[in-house]
Amino acid sequence: MAGARRSGEASPLRLIAIAVILIGLVLVSLRLLPGSPFQSEAAARWGAGAGQEDRSTNAPSDRSSRPSAQPSPSPSLEPLPFAAKDLDLDIEGWYSWSVLDRRTGAIIGSDNMDETSTTASMIKSWIVADYLRRADENGQTPSDAKLADATRIIRDSDNTRAEQFYNNVGRSASIKRLISMCGLTDSKVAPDGGWSRTALSPRDTARMANCIAEGKAAGPKWTKWLLNEMRLVRGAGDFGIRKAFPAAEQKQIAIKNGWIDRTKEQEMHINCLAIGDTWTMGVMVRYPIDMGYEYGMKNCQKITEALLRPGV
Numbered sequence: 001m002a003g004a005r006r007s008g009e010a011s012p013l014r015l016i017a018i019a020v021i022l023i024g025l026v027l028v029s030l031r032l033l034p035g036s037p038f039q040s041e042a043a044a045r046w047g048a049g050a051g052q053e054d055r056s057t058n059a060p061s062d063r064s065s066r067p068s069a070q071p072s073p074s075p076s077l078e079p080l081p082f083a084a085k086d087l088d089l090d091i092e093g094w095y096s097w098s099v100l101d102r103r104t105g106a107i108i109g110s111d112n113m114d115e116t117s118t119t120a121s122m123i124k125s126w127i128v129a130d131y132l133r134r135a136d137e138n139g140q141t142p143s144d145a146k147l148a149d150a151t152r153i154i155r156d157s158d159n160t161r162a163e164q165f166y167n168n169v170g171r172s173a174s175i176k177r178l179i180s181m182c183g184l185t186d187s188k189v190a191p192d193g194g195w196s197r198t199a200l201s202p203r204d205t206a207r208m209a210n211c212i213a214e215g216k217a218a219g220p221k222w223t224k225w226l227l228n229e230m231r232l233v234r235g236a237g238d239f240g241i242r243k244a245f246p247a248a249e250q251k252q253i254a255i256k257n258g259w260i261d262r263t264k265e266q267e268m269h270i271n272c273l274a275i276g277d278t279w280t281m282g283v284m285v286r287y288p289i290d291m292g293y294e295y296g297m298k299n300c301q302k303i304t305e306a307l308l309r310p311g312v
Contacts, residue, residue, distance in 0.1 A: 077104070085306075096117075096284050096285075099281045186201035201282075202282035240283065255274045272300040
């Protein structure tokens with residue numbers, strides 16, 4: 001028959017339908033294939049929900065909610081070479097001591113560290129500092145001759161030059177500046193206005209030493225120079241506190257001592273001031289005049305040695 005199909009022959013419509021189905025399956029496969037340009041943007045990512053940002057699930061949502069870094073605790077300060085203790089030494093007469101921690105301002109000392117004695121030459125460290133600071137404040141630079149005089153006052157304890165400098169800085173007005181600028185609480189100007197009879201306590205001696213060390217006394221321009229001169233004290237004035245330290249350390253300790261025989265009181269007055277890297281110290285002794293200078297000079301050292309920690 002003319003219009004009849006052969007058995008087993010597929011019609012054109014059926015072929016088209018099959019082709020459409022195959023093409024659809026291919027397209028679906030391509031959309032699900034990772035890396036395919038037809039991949040669906042809505043497909044879930046591995047380990048994250050659909051539509052979620054590419055972020056670790058443990059990460060905080062904003063910076064403000066993140067734990068802040070905690071600062072590491074500051075290391076504790078190294079102990080000073082001195083230990084606070086009550087001394088019971090076989091020393092004739094009166095003695096007193098004080099130590100100031102330059103890092104904290106803390107002060108330790110004997111029960112009588114606020115009692116005063118006359119300074120003698122120890123006060124020369126302030127007189128020179130006051131002179132140098134005031135010169136700089138007035139826009140002046142001391143001449144080489146004046147600096148040489150200052151060296152003699154500090155290293156050799158020259159009395160004549162000290163008196164000249166004391167006159168230059170206004171005599172008792174300079175001691176009043178010392179008390180005010182350095183925060184002294186126990187000390188007084190001498191009744192006669194002289195530098196040698198300035199009344200200072202061991203506690204205020206340590207404060208004055210710190211005032212020099214931190215640059216307030218001599219000012220920023222001259223502090224380093226003055227401290228170097230005080231490290232170079234020589235001859236009769238080189239005794240006391242720093243002698244208690246090992247020889248290598250002694251060179252780094254700045255000092256200014258005072259020693260005088262008070263005939264009116266029939267007493268020897270011996271005083272020691274020292275400046276270390278982290279500390280300042282004042283030691284004062286008084287005893288009968290007939291015992292001589294050396295007794296007090298050795299006792300300044302003896303008191304210091306008794307206060308030093310083992311191993312210093």
